[in-house]
Amino acid sequence: MWRLSKPDLDDAIRDIDKVIALSNKKLDAADAPPLEKLYQAYDAGSGYVPDQLHDSSLTEDKAAIVYKQYEKTRFSYGSPGLKYMRSELMANAAHCPYCGFGEPSHLDHAMPKKPYKALSVCRLNLVPSCSVCNEKKGDKHKFVHPYYQTYPVGVRFFIASITVVDNIFVASFAIDDSAIDGQLADLLRAQIKIAELEDRLRREVNRFIREIPLSALISDEVLNKYLEVILADTKSDFGLNHWKTAVLFALCEFPGLTVEHIRNHKSATADAAQIV
Numbered sequence: 001m002w003r004l005s006k007p008d009l010d011d012a013i014r015d016i017d018k019v020i021a022l023s024n025k026k027l028d029a030a031d032a033p034p035l036e037k038l039y040q041a042y043d044a045g046s047g048y049v050p051d052q053l054h055d056s057s058l059t060e061d062k063a064a065i066v067y068k069q070y071e072k073t074r075f076s077y078g079s080p081g082l083k084y085m086r087s088e089l090m091a092n093a094a095h096c097p098y099c100g101f102g103e104p105s106h107l108d109h110a111m112p113k114k115p116y117k118a119l120s121v122c123r124l125n126l127v128p129s130c131s132v133c134n135e136k137k138g139d140k141h142k143f144v145h146p147y148y149q150t151y152p153v154g155v156r157f158f159i160a161s162i163t164v165v166d167n168i169f170v171a172s173f174a175i176d177d178s179a180i181d182g183q184l185a186d187l188l189r190a191q192i193k194i195a196e197l198e199d200r201l202r203r204e205v206n207r208f209i210r211e212i213p214l215s216a217l218i219s220d221e222v223l224n225k226y227l228e229v230i231l232a233d234t235k236s237d238f239g240l241n242h243w244k245t246a247v248l249f250a251l252c253e254f255p256g257l258t259v260e261h262i263r264n265h266k267s268a269t270a271d272a273a274q275i276v
């Protein structure tokens with residue numbers, strides 16, 4: 001969650017020749033160097049280029065041709081087109097980096113494709129994301145860039161709090177201001193709000209707690225030990241700031257957690273989980 005490994009700049013630059021070849025001669029070899037320079041600047045700027053640099057890279061007409069090639073990452077039109085780029089990027093993401101649970105089915109343009117047409121098929125700017133996060137972000141909002149944003153190592157900043165309401169564990173999430181840079185904290189908070197992450201995570205948290213295998217947990221002590229082990233595994237698999245890690249921290253710190261709490265949660269959420 002929050003981060004994905006960054007595609008290779010060299011691969012992005014190699015894509016340029018394919019984009020030119022697919023343009024029906026509307027782009028030519030002379031368009032490669034300015035695009036290459038733009039991609040390099042994007043990488044050097046950690047996923048950002050100033051408008052002026054973008055606009056001076058290609059003429060508006062040429063940038064519009066690049067923009068049109070984006071659909072070739074999705075549809076083949078009788079040739080493989082740019083579908084390989086989508087496949088390679090999708091293979092890089094098990095889950096949507098914006099929510100941490102959605103299936104990546106869209107490519108989000110970190111710098112939106114309409115105003116930044118020349119970056120439409122730059123793989124460094126294409127983030128595999130779920131349809132909901134992609135649609136909620138749209139062209140208007142800026143999310144933290146999963147390829148470029150760095151975080152202090154070993155620091156928890158995505159914190160869950162858990163309360164029990166009508167026998168159901170209800171999680172709320174917050175960004176810890178004291179743990180990370182204030183501007184980054186504000187950006188993450190805005191992103192969580194725009195993506196409606198708290199509401200969307202509620203169902204995931206319900207399911208996650210429902211899946212605690214009570215039949216093997218014979219006492220409250222065993223339950224608490226089990227959660228500590230799962231927390232250690234989840235930290236190492238998903239990182240300190242994944243929603244599952246945050247929820248497990250909150251469960252481990254929940255005062256007086258008992259098997260009965262989990263049993264009550266399971267039965268109170270049973271209707272929602274049943275398939276009719």
Ligand SMILES: [Zn+2]
Pocket residue numbers: 096097098099100101102129130131132133134
């Ligand atoms: Zn998502």
